[in-house]
Amino acid sequence: MLDYIWLEDELPILKQIPVEYRSAAILFSPFIQMPEGWEKAKRKNDYEHI
Known part of the structure; x- marks a missing residue:
């Protein structure tokens, strides 16, 4: 079972994670919709792929 x-x-x-950890990451649901625009x-130019 996961803790x-x-x-x-x-x-x-x-500041909220246990002391033995030095870094943290937040994983978002792949179903989050980004805002329009x-x-x-x-993009830096129209041909750049994001």
Whole structure:
């Protein structure tokens, strides 16, 4: 069985994880929809693939 750590969204992540860890990552659901227009805002030119 997995042991989950529930994080508070108002506090820095690294301050909430156990001391033996030095880094952390958040994995989002692959079904999250990005806001409209985000891709154009990130592109440097029209030919760049994101």
